Amino acid sequence: MEIRSKIALITGANRGLGFEIARQLGKRQIKVLIGARNAAAGQAAVNGLIAEGIDALFILLDxxxxxxxxKAVRIVTEKFGxxxxxxxxxxRLPKATDSGLPSQVSQELLLEFLETNFLAQVNVTQSFLPxxxxxxxxxxxxxxxxxxSVTISSEHLHQNGPKPPRIPYAASKAALNMFTVILAKELRQDGIKVNSADPxxxxxxxxxxxxxxxxxxGARPAVWLACLDDDGPTGCFFTHVEEHVVNNPW
Ligand SMILES: NC(=O)c1ccc[n+]([C@@H]2O[C@H](COP(=O)([O-])OP(=O)(O)OC[C@H]3O[C@@H](n4cnc5c(N)ncnc54)[C@H](OP(=O)(O)O)[C@@H]3O)[C@@H](O)[C@H]2O)c1
Known part of the structure; x- marks a missing residue:
């Protein structure tokens, strides 16, 4: 029987955590598709990974x-199926100049974060699901x-410690977490595992x-979740402590 190679698509993989997740998956003999919206940056990332002996391919993906x-779905369908x-x-990561107080935040800024960090994640997932x-x-x-995490954010309310996070990024990631849980339930019967990772x-x-x-x-929880066995968890949220991947509160 022919054993087909495992294929992973990582969005925003031209730099940062996306690049490192691709690198660690590639080191496990997984073919990595490097999603990036900038062709030059995406191809440069692929060249770097290939130089390390990793099977990598650039996919233009905004x-x-x-x-x-x-277009990206069509390419992956035609090449691999x-x-x-x-x-x-x-x-979309927060910038120092983003104003994020819940009492003052603009609709534009909220929309910007929700579009990239929630709506786009749903769109990408639905499109690649087949x-x-x-x-x-x-x-x-x-x-x-x-x-x-609503639990972790609510702890700020009761502490004198760190300032609460800014609402646009926090709300967009909380919405993404809810997508994780509900999608995991829907896809359980298909054997597809859906989890959130906190680097x-x-x-x-x-x-x-x-x-x-x-x-x-930081890449460790995502890589661990990407490589889960069939008896691994679904609909969960993981981070890392020292060398271990551990549950995060929602
Ligand atoms: N770093 C942290 O401390 C931290 C902590 C918690 C969670 N995270 C999460 O970890 C993930 C990676 O974070 P990071 O620190 O690696 O961020 P980063 O260094 O700012 O990289 C962000 C990546 O996302 C890409 N991107 C943004 N918008 C895109 C779009 N519309 N289409 C395609 N690519 C797009 C960027 O591409 P360009 O190069 O073209 O801009 C870049 O490759 C994010 O989901 C972030 O929320 C990070």
Whole structure:
């Protein structure tokens, strides 16, 4: 019997955590499709991975553009006809200049975050789902954040410690978490596992150089969830503590 290679698509994989998740999956002999909206950056990432002996291919993919998603689906359908792993990693990250107080936040800023971090994730997932259903062990990993945890955010209310997070990013990741749970239930009968991953504050362009975790560490929960066995969890939220992947509260 011919054993077909495992294929993973990682969105926003030209840099940061997406690139590192692709690298770690590639090191496990998984063919990695590098989704990126910038062709030069995407191809440069692929060249770097190939130089490390990884089987990588660039896929032009702007997750907020339905035409771009459709084209990417067509390419993966024609070239492979299935997809084993989808990592919804690309996101709009908060900038220092974003004003995010719930009492003042603009509709425009809320929409911007919800469009990229929630609506686009749903659109990408729905569009690739027919290909994931062709896998014998489909896995969907939504890159979330502890900031999208209502439990963790509500702890700020009772502490004198850190400021509460800004509402646009927090709400968009909380919505993504809800997508994880409800989609996991819908797809359980298909054997497709859907989980959220929290990398922790990580040293990317978004996290900054002083973040506590390296990209190698931050990528760990997503890689673990992408490679779950058939008896692994679904509809759950994971982060990492020291060397271990652990549950995160919703
Ligand atoms: N870093 C952290 O501390 C941290 C903590 C918690 C959760 N996370 C989550 O982890 C994921 C990765 O974060 P990161 O720190 O690696 O972010 P990053 O370094 O800012 O990279 C973001 C990636 O998303 C891509 N992207 C943004 N909008 C896109 C679009 N419309 N279409 C396609 N690609 C798009 C960017 O592409 P361009 O290069 O073209 O801009 C880039 O590749 C995100 O989901 C984030 O919310 C990160």
């Amino acid at each position: 997750i907020t553009e339905t035409n771009s998603i459709d 299935y997809l084993d792993i989808l990592v919804n990693n690309a996101a 290909l994931i259903k062709q896998s014998t062990a489909g896995r969907i990993v939504n890159m979330s954040s502890s900031i999208g 922790g504050l990580t040293q990317t362009d978004a996290g900054g150089p002083n973040a506590p975790y390296t990209v190698e560490q």
